């Protein structure tokens with residue numbers, strides 16, 4: 362039997378060689394340290410090495426890569442956001458999936474099935490027209506459908522009057538769909554380590570050090586690292602880390618988002634269907650399961666606990682607008698953390714309050730669809746020290762300047778009463 366040794370020196374069966382990303386011992390210094398082995402940390406490291414030749418980079422992950430939202434999300438991608446700042450960012454993110462699949466030589470399983478955002482009132486139809494105009498202005502395909510056209514697009518939908526929130530129409534967004542989330546984690550880890558990046562799993566960042574207004578290092582559960590640059594991209598944990606380690610308070614609340622899958626079924630529907638009024642969305646995975654989620658639990662919470670209330674809510678909502686699912690069994694339920702800003706737009710900033718400090722957080726439930734493009738531009742920011750134009754509107758100080766973005770409307774979260 363072949364014995365290999367893991368990063369921690371413990372013997373492992375011959376499987377270690379088959380891993381698609383490499384293990385390395387931790388060095389005492391790096392050009393950059395990234396806290397968080399999630400989607401954004403991995404993507405930033407990949408682009409630092411690929412686009413900027415900066416491969417002396419360490420990713421610190423306190424558990425295992427994909428442990429956070431990266432491995433828990435429902436994998437939906439789309440670009441029909443609300444504001445002129447967000448739409449171009451998410452459009453480029455959508456365009457990057459096929460590019461990354463080729464570059465990483467790893468099948469990310471982009472299923473370009475399109476998204477249908479159901480609309481349940483005339484007011485919602487009117488507001489959707491604004492979203493559609495913004496999207497079309499930025500070259501993003503998005504159309505308004507009436508109830509009959511929506512039913513033609515997705516025959517499984519109930520468009521009768523006999524439901525709590527009858528369907529008036531839908532916002533149809535053909536370029537969106539679903540990408541396999543764990544493939545994105547593995548593919549980026551493979552791509553980054555191939556270019557020389559070190560990934561240190563089971564290694565928690567415990568302190569960030571500064572000297573004369575500049576970043577000087579990071580303490581970890583595996584020892585101290587000297588570095589002039591630190592990126593905090595730790596998902597739901599970012600705000601706590603930044604406050605504890607640098608004393609900067611972020612306007613972020615952390616809430617739980619839950620998701621579930623049903624037993625596998627024959628092909629029933631083809632799009633990602635979501636409803637703001639019912640607070641539920643669903644799509645059928647390539648395995649046949651119905652993956653379904655909803656908006657987050659409305660109270661701040663650092664746990665990933667699931668609730669019976671949520672199961673009941675999903676069952677009731679889905680059986681109204683997708684009645685063919687009545688009686689189908691749920692197989693699994695899980696929860697993850699969402700870091701929410703007041704305007705539901707992220708915070709991407711750098712060199713403030715100390716030189717060499719960068720943050721990429723506040724993604725709520727938009728952090729999967731954005732990770733590719735954000736990695737690309739955060740890498741540029743860290744390598745060159747200047748904020749790329751596309752990221753500038755997302756600086757932290759917009760919150761104290763009362764210049765919030767109004768990205769909440771991207772959810773098409775219109776109740777029938779507004």
Ligand SMILES: Cc1cc2nc3c(=O)[nH]c(=O)nc-3n(C[C@H](O)[C@H](O)[C@H](O)COP(=O)(O)OP(=O)(O)OC[C@H]3O[C@@H](n4cnc5c(N)ncnc54)[C@H](O)[C@@H]3O)c2cc1C
Pocket residue numbers: 396397398399400401402421422423424425426427428429430431432433434435436437438564565566567594595596597598602618619620654695696697698699721722724725726727728729730731
């Ligand atoms: C149920 C659910 C459904 C979702 N659905 C979607 C969706 O369909 N589409 C979409 O776009 N988004 C979705 N999201 C949101 C998305 O998953 C997150 O926004 C995204 O994962 C954020 O990426 P990240 O890289 O910033 O953080 P994460 O992916 O959460 O990674 C952060 C990592 O940092 C690590 N970490 C924390 N503290 C430390 C420390 N001190 N030292 C070292 N490492 C540390 C964590 O262990 C974690 O692995 C969903 C989220 C959930 C929970």
